[in-house]
Amino acid sequence: MQRKAIALLSGGLDSTLAVKVLLDQGIAVEALNFTSPFCTCTGKNAGCKSEAVRVAEEFKIPIKVMHKGAEYLEILRNPKHGYGKGMNPCIDCRIYLLQKAKEYMHEVGADFVFTGEVLGQRPMSQRRDTLRVIERESGLEGYLLRPLSAKHFNPTIPEQEGWVDREKLLAIQGRSRKDQMELAAELDVKNYPCPAGGCLLTDLCFVGKVRDVFEHSDELNLRDFRLLKVGRHFRIGNRTKVLVGRNEAENALLESQVQSGEATLRWADGPSPLAALTGETTEELLALAGQVLLRYTKAPAGESAELELKVAGEERRISVVHALDEAAVEKLRL
Template sequence: MQRKAIALLSGGLDSTLAVKVMLEQGIAVEALNFTSPFCTCTGKNAGCKSEAVRVAEEFGIPIKVMNKGVDYLEIVRNPKHGYGKGMNPCVDCRIFLLQKAKEYLEESGADFVITGEVLGQRPMSQRRDTLRIIERDSGLEGLLLRPLSAKHFKPTIPELEGWVDREKLLSIQGRSRKEQFELAEELDVKNYPCPAGGCLLTELSFVGKIRDVFDHSDELNMRDFRLLKLGRHFRIGERTKVIVGRNEAENALLETAVQRGEATLRWSDGPSPLAAVMGRTDADLLRVAAQVLLRYTKAPFGETATVGVTVQDETAPLNVENTLDEAAVERLRV
């Protein structure tokens, strides 16, 4: 009887190798890939989602792509096991993903779960003690196999039952990737664009933007976090934020992101970036948003300027004094 594993597949080197090691042992593998607004792992033309799909297609295995969802945002807001150097709840994140994998394990009729985790590679979530916590709290004790570091742990049920040959598993540990590169060469694994991955939650320069959304949201939604990667952000009201695009590509993305009742602004008398006003759009807030926008145009400072305000495809002119100086704009910047 062929046994089946559910694999967490990011598209990076470690998870790709873990899948390949299982396939080499004749295990059927089905992959899960989780998308997040905080992922920085992007190749030249594609992100981790696309890479995971590419790997799955190359290996001939099915893959299910899942959004982490609003329940994940609540974990980021209040993680049981705390943060790393930024707002990265790495331990809670792994538990969350593996709980989802356990649910899918039961739905799909698979036998166990595999990951590309390597003992000692990541300072927060891949220490021996935290790896035990992750396995326990995910509900996968005995059914979570980490093929790249398996020999550093007690045998799992798949090994004890003979579904997997423990002797063919690995004993990689530490932060060096040398052994993974050698294993990739041995197993003919190529084109791995993001061997280390990346998460905006670890970047200290990004933390303020994340906290700002948490602090000024009546209800969390994924859009607000996806937009954190775009443009310049300004908090102009308790429930109002302005995002000013930095190029035409960002302008286009911001324009499609505004929701019913929100607004976009452009200077009417010359080249202008797009400003998206998210949240409440009271008249006084639109005036401040227009003044912020004008700092990124060639509108003469100190004079009245006209800004086109578009709400639900209807545009109206707004005349404002261009008197918000650079220091005042910076005080509003998130």
């Protein structure tokens, strides 16, 4: 009887190797990939999602992409196991992902779950003690296999039952990727991008933007977190931000993300980025947003400028004095 397993597949080197190791043992593999607003693996044409899909297609295995939604944001706001060096809830995040994997395992009739985790590779979530906590609190005790480091742990149920040959599993540990790269060459695994991956929640500069959303939101909106990587951000009111695009692609993205009651602004008399006003909108806030926008145009300082305003489905013009100097604008910047 062929056994089936669920893989957490990011598309990076470690998870790709773990899939290959189990496929070579005749295990039927289905992959799960989780998208996040905070992933750093975002090139112009591909991110972790598309890399995971590429790997799944290459290995001819099914893949399901799941989005970390509002439930995940609540974990991020108040993680049971705390943060790492930034605002990264690594232990709680892994528990969350594995709980979802367990649910999917039962849904599709799989026998166990496996990951590309390597003992000692990540300082917070891949220590021996935290790996045990993650396994226990995810509800996968005995049914969570880590093929790349399996020989550093007690045999799992898949190994004990003979579904997986323990002798063909690995004993990799530590932060070096040398062993994984050698294994990739041995298994003919090529074109593996983003071997270490990354999370913006470890970036102390980015974390300030995340905290700002939590501090100034009555209800969490996943859109607000996705936009943290787009444009320049300015806090101009307790419930209001201005986002100014840095290029036409960002201008278009910001315009597409404006919600009901929110507004966009452009300078009417010359080249201008787009400013998106998110949250509460008043005439006073529109005027302040316009002053921030004018900092990024060639509108004459100290003079009145015409702005094109779109709000609530209506278009009109407003006049705003270009009164904020660079220092004043920077005080508002996140």
